[in-house]
Amino acid sequence: MAALKHLLDFEGWRRSEVESLLETARLMEEVLERPMKKVPALKGFTIATVFFEPSTRTKTSFELAAKRMSADVVSFAVSGSSLSKGESYKDTLLTLQAMVLDAYVIRSPVAGMAHQAAGWLRGSVINAGDGRRAHPTQALLDAYTLLDELSQLEGKKIAIVGDIAHSRVARSNAELLPLLGADVWAAGPVGLLPEVLKGARLTSNLAEALSDADAVMVLRLQKERMQDGSLPSIREYISEYQITAERMNLARPGALLLHPGPMNRDLELAGTLAEGSHSRVERQVRAGEAVRMAVLYHLLVGRAA
Amino acid sequence: MSLLIKNALLVDGAGEHGRGDVLINNGKIASLSGGEAATTIDGSGFVLTPALFDPHSHLRSPGQEVKEDLRSGLLAAAKGGYAAVVAMPNTEPAIQRPEDVRGLYQQASRLDGARLLLAAALTEEQQGRRLTPAGLLRQAGAVLLSDDGRSNDDAGVLARGLLYAAAASLTVAVHAEDTSLRGEGLMNDGALSAQLGIPGNPAEAEAARIARDLEVLRWAVRKAAPLGHQVRLYVQHVSSKRGAELIEMAHADKLPVYAEVTPHHLTLTAENWRSFDPVFKVAPPLREPEDVDALLRALESGVISSIGSDHAPHTRAEKERDLQNAPFGIPNIEVAFPLLFSELVDKRGFPLAKLIARMSDGPREALGMKEIRLRVGEVADLMLFDPGASRSVDPATFLSKARYSPWQGWRLKGWPLLTLLAGKEVWRDAALA
Ligand SMILES: [Zn+2]
Numbered sequence: 063m064a065a066l067k068h069l070l071d072f073e074g075w076r077r078s079e080v081e082s083l084l085e086t087a088r089l090m091e092e093v094l095e096r097p098m099k100k101v102p103a104l105k106g107f108t109i110a111t112v113f114f115e116p117s118t119r120t121k122t123s124f125e126l127a128a129k130r131m132s133a134d135v136v137s138f139a140v141s142g143s144s145l146s147k148g149e150s151y152k153d154t155l156l157t158l159q160a161m162v163l164d165a166y167v168i169r170s171p172v173a174g175m176a177h178q179a180a181g182w183l184r185g186s187v188i189n190a191g192d193g194r195r196a197h198p199t200q201a202l203l204d205a206y207t208l209l210d211e212l213s214q215l216e217g218k219k220i221a222i223v224g225d226i227a228h229s230r231v232a233r234s235n236a237e238l239l240p241l242l243g244a245d246v247w248a249a250g251p252v253g254l255l256p257e258v259l260k261g262a263r264l265t266s267n268l269a270e271a272l273s274d275a276d277a278v279m280v281l282r283l284q285k286e287r288m289q290d291g292s293l294p295s296i297r298e299y300i301s302e303y304q305i306t307a308e309r310m311n312l313a314r315p316g317a318l319l320l321h322p323g324p325m326n327r328d329l330e331l332a333g334t335l336a337e338g339s340h341s342r343v344e345r346q347v348r349a350g351e352a353v354r355m356a357v358l359y360h361l362l363v364g365r366a367a
Numbered sequence: 368m369s370l371l372i373k374n375a376l377l378v379d380g381a382g383e384h385g386r387g388d389v390l391i392n393n394g395k396i397a398s399l400s401g402g403e404a405a406t407t408i409d410g411s412g413f414v415l416t417p418a419l420f421d422p423h424s425h426l427r428s429p430g431q432e433v434k435e436d437l438r439s440g441l442l443a444a445a446k447g448g449y450a451a452v453v454a455m456p457n458t459e460p461a462i463q464r465p466e467d468v469r470g471l472y473q474q475a476s477r478l479d480g481a482r483l484l485l486a487a488a489l490t491e492e493q494q495g496r497r498l499t500p501a502g503l504l505r506q507a508g509a510v511l512l513s514d515d516g517r518s519n520d521d522a523g524v525l526a527r528g529l530l531y532a533a534a535a536s537l538t539v540a541v542h543a544e545d546t547s548l549r550g551e552g553l554m555n556d557g558a559l560s561a562q563l564g565i566p567g568n569p570a571e572a573e574a575a576r577i578a579r580d581l582e583v584l585r586w587a588v589r590k591a592a593p594l595g596h597q598v599r600l601y602v603q604h605v606s607s608k609r610g611a612e613l614i615e616m617a618h619a620d621k622l623p624v625y626a627e628v629t630p631h632h633l634t635l636t637a638e639n640w641r642s643f644d645p646v647f648k649v650a651p652p653l654r655e656p657e658d659v660d661a662l663l664r665a666l667e668s669g670v671i672s673s674i675g676s677d678h679a680p681h682t683r684a685e686k687e688r689d690l691q692n693a694p695f696g697i698p699n700i701e702v703a704f705p706l707l708f709s710e711l712v713d714k715r716g717f718p719l720a721k722l723i724a725r726m727s728d729g730p731r732e733a734l735g736m737k738e739i740r741l742r743v744g745e746v747a748d749l750m751l752f753d754p755g756a757s758r759s760v761d762p763a764t765f766l767s768k769a770r771y772s773p774w775q776g777w778r779l780k781g782w783p784l785l786t787l788l789a790g791k792e793v794w795r796d797a798a799l800a
Contacts, residue, residue, distance in 0.1 A: 114689070148433070148682060148684050148685055149684060149688075150683070150684035150685075150687035150688065151687055151688050151689060151692075152684075152687040153684065153687070170689060171691075172689035172690050172691040172692070173563060173564045173565045173643070173690060174563075174565070174643030174689065174690050175643075175689045175690075177642075177643040178643055178644070178689065192564075193564055193565070193691075194564035194565075194566075195563060195564030195565070196564070227561075230564060233562075233564050256561035257556075257557065257558055257560075257561040258558045258561045258562060259561070259562075260562050290550070290551075
C-alpha cells in the first residue's frame, strides 16, 4: 500500500487500503482492552488539533487516540471571531507549523478547509469534518462498528436517514461503504435531499430505504433547517421520518442502529431506541477511538506490521 | 508629439483592414498610409486595434485601497490594453453624490494609466431603496448607474431608476441574481456542488432575476417612450445558457437591453471548484461547459454585445481564507485580452474583429457612446499586441495589487505591447523595442 499522507476524504482510496486501516483499528482496540491503555507507537510525534468550530466529542476522541499512542498533543481553537477580518488562514496555519508539528487534525464549518490546509502545510492533515462535505473518521468508525457484527458489508443494505443534504456523515459514508461492497440508501424529506449522493440511492420514501436494511444510520437533525426554510415542520418530520421501534421492524430482524451523535432524542430517533437492543451508539464511540488511533498510526508511521 | 506605427495589421470592430502605417498626431489618427513622425515603432508581426474599453471594473477607491487603488487599477488596465475603465461604485462609502464623482475624477487626472470613468450608485448606499440623483450625477460625469455587488430586489425602485436614468441619458447596469434563490450559494448549484457538499447558487437564480428585470424594463420603456427618453438596461456578467436565451428573447421583442459576459465565465467552469481554492469564488458562479458554449455562441451572434472584466481585486490574505469567508471576485484586467485572444481566437477560431468589437464597441454602445474605428480623424485610443509570442501568466508581474490569478501558469498569446490614450502612451511593454 502506498503511504497515504493525508485523510481528507475517500476519493482515490482502494478497498484494500480501507481494509488495512480497519485491520489496524482492530489491533488498536486490543490496546484499549488492556489495563495499561498506552503504547509507545507515536512517541516523539506532535499532533495538533485545529478546530475552526467547537466539537468537544470529536476533539476529545482524537486527543485521546493520540495520547494512547504516546504522541504529544497541542490544541488550537480558531473561532471565526478570533481571526480578524482580513487575516489569512494560511498564515495562521503556517504560524502553527513553525512549532514543528507532524500532523494536523482539522475541523471546520466550511467545506474544503482540510484540502486547503493540506496544500499549505508540510505535515499530514486529517479531516475531522469540513462543512457538509466529509467526515472520514466518522465513516470509518461506522464501517468498523458495522463490520464488527456483520463481518462483511458485501451486499448489505445500509439506510442513512435524515438531513442528507447538509450531512458530511452521509457524504463520507456514501463514499466509503460502497467501497466495501455495501448497498447504501439515503432517505429524508425532499427539501433535505441533495441532487445526487455519489454511491447511494436517494429516496424520500423512508419505508423503501428501511425495507430489509441490515443497518440504519440516523443523522442528527439541525434545528436551523427550520430557519433556512429547507424543513417546513418539525412535527411533520417526526411524523414521517422519525425512527421508531415500529419503523425498525421494516428492517431485518436484529438490524443495527447507528447515530453519529449528539442525539436529539424524540426528534430524529424515538427516545427509547438509543438504549434498545438495536442500538450500537456506545459501540461507535469506542470504535471512534480505535479508528482514530489507526488513522494517526497509518499516516505517521505507515502500514501496521 | 507624433508617432508612426509601421506595418501593423489593422483590425477594428468592423473587420480586418490589412497592413498600414498609422500616423498619430495631436491625439488623433492622422493617416493610415504613413507620414513624418518624431517617433516610429515597427509594428511588423503585430496587430493594431482600437484600445479596449472596460465597462465593469472594481477599482476599490475610496475606502478599500488595500485591495486596489486608482493608481494601481488604472496602470493595470493600461497594461491590459484598456484605454478606459468604468469603475463600479460599491466602495466605502459608495460613489453616490456628484461631489464623490468630481473628487475621484480630480484624483485620477493626476494619475497615469487608463482613463477613469465612473459608475455611480443607482440607490443610496446601494440599498435598493432611495434613488440617487441621476441628473446631477450625469452632470458630474458619471457614465453609468449601478448597484453592482448587490442585486436590486425591489422591482419598483429599479423601474423608476430606469426612468430617471433615461431622462439623464444614463444606462442602468444590474447584477441580476435572485437573492433568495441564491441563498448562501458559493459555487454553481448542480451535481458537483451536491457531491462536494458546497452550497449551490443555481443558474435559475440568475435567469429568474433577468426575466423579472426584463419585465421591469418593458414597463420603463412604455413610460419613457412618449417623453422621448431612451431607456437602456445593461445586464452585467451573464453566466448561464438560460440567461443568454432570455436576453435573446428580449432582443426579439426590441427591448433595449445590453448583455455582458466576463473573461472568467468564458474560460473557467464549476469543475475548477474541485481544487477548493477560493480564487475561483465569484458571483455569479462559474457554470458548466454547456453554459460556456452558449455564452460563446451568444457573444458571436451579438446577443451578448459586451465583455466586461468584472476585475474584482481582493488581498491575497482575504483569498487565503476558507470558501465561505473568502470574498467573491476574480482579478483579471491584465490578462483579459491575452486570455480571450488565446482561448477564443487562437484556439476556437472566434473572429478577432468580433472580439475587438465586444471589448470596445459593444460596451461603448451600451453606455450611449460611439465606437472607435481605425480611420483618419478618430481619437487615437489604440492597442498594439503580439499575436504570436506566448508567455505564462505570472501574477508576480501584475501591476494590480491583487497578485494571484485563477489562470496562473496558463500560456497565453496576444499580450498588449502598447496602449495609447488619445495618442499618449499609457503602457509600453519591455518587449517592444
Ligand atoms: Zn456583479
